[in-house]
Amino acid sequence: MRLTNDVHLVGGGNFAFNLSSGADCHIYALKTGDGLALIDAGVGLGMDLVIDNLREDGLDPADIKDIFVTHYHVDHAGAVARWRRLTGARVHASHGAAKAIRDGDEITVGLKQAKIGGYYPADYVLEPCAIDAEFDGGVPIQLGRLQLTPVDAAGHCDGHAVFLVEGGDRSYLFSGDCLFWGGTIILQNIPDCNIPEYAATMERLDRLAFDALLPGHLTISLRDGKRHVDTAVRAFRSLGLPRQAIQL
Numbered sequence: 001m002r003l004t005n006d007v008h009l010v011g012g013g014n015f016a017f018n019l020s021s022g023a024d025c026h027i028y029a030l031k032t033g034d035g036l037a038l039i040d041a042g043v044g045l046g047m048d049l050v051i052d053n054l055r056e057d058g059l060d061p062a063d064i065k066d067i068f069v070t071h072y073h074v075d076h077a078g079a080v081a082r083w084r085r086l087t088g089a090r091v092h093a094s095h096g097a098a099k100a101i102r103d104g105d106e107i108t109v110g111l112k113q114a115k116i117g118g119y120y121p122a123d124y125v126l127e128p129c130a131i132d133a134e135f136d137g138g139v140p141i142q143l144g145r146l147q148l149t150p151v152d153a154a155g156h157c158d159g160h161a162v163f164l165v166e167g168g169d170r171s172y173l174f175s176g177d178c179l180f181w182g183g184t185i186i187l188q189n190i191p192d193c194n195i196p197e198y199a200a201t202m203e204r205l206d207r208l209a210f211d212a213l214l215p216g217h218l219t220i221s222l223r224d225g226k227r228h229v230d231t232a233v234r235a236f237r238s239l240g241l242p243r244q245a246i247q248l
Helices: 047-056 080-087 095-103 111-116 195-206 226-237
Strands: 007-011 027-031 036-039 064-068 090-094 133-135 141-143 146-152 161-166 172-176 212-215
Touching (some): 007 047, 064 080, 080 090, 195 226
Parallel strands (some): 090 133
Antiparallel strands (some): 141 146, 161 172
16 A cells, blocks of 8 residues: 555554554555665564565565564564565664564563463464664664664663654654554553653654654554644643553
8 A cells, every 4th residue: 555655554454454464563665765674574474465465566575675673562573584584684673672573582572461462373473583783763774765763762662663764755753653643652561661761752752853653553644743742742741641542
């Protein structure tokens, strides 16, 4: 699904548009002018559907050169090993997320709790994946004609990052599970979900300028995306909490 001249939405599950496995996050394909970069990889249970979506949009999976992971939860990072093996793409993760992905650490990434909660099949196994590049928040990465700047965004979980992408027909914030339409967030009963860090992250995002908000689930804003940050910041500054994006 083409969103702009720069970005295609090629996967997504039950909290999205059911383009691929029901457990998948939004999977974005970014056209860099020097190939493709995936923003998040999905869970790995519906990769054939993602590949079909790429091809239907005129994109060649063989052109995937890089995979950027916002965080280590399985719906975002579970498929990175399979994509890396299929395409030879370089996998990028934050310093805080890299070890858990590299080790296939099902405890740290919350897979055990998620299985209990019914999010994944009981027999699902997280495949360890080598990390080709660990990035630092605030250090830009050049991808062809585009510049991707990771921004530290802990709160939803440790090691979470968002990606500010500039140089295309507009600027984008790929926000993973940090921020959603309407200034909503996801707080979960997991050890590394941290409200004060979440509030600090929103203050950090408030200093950014961007056009489109492309979150890991739910509704997308192609224009005026910054208003969703503003809503979340106001809630935290009032000593309250933004509303939850996903209600079970």
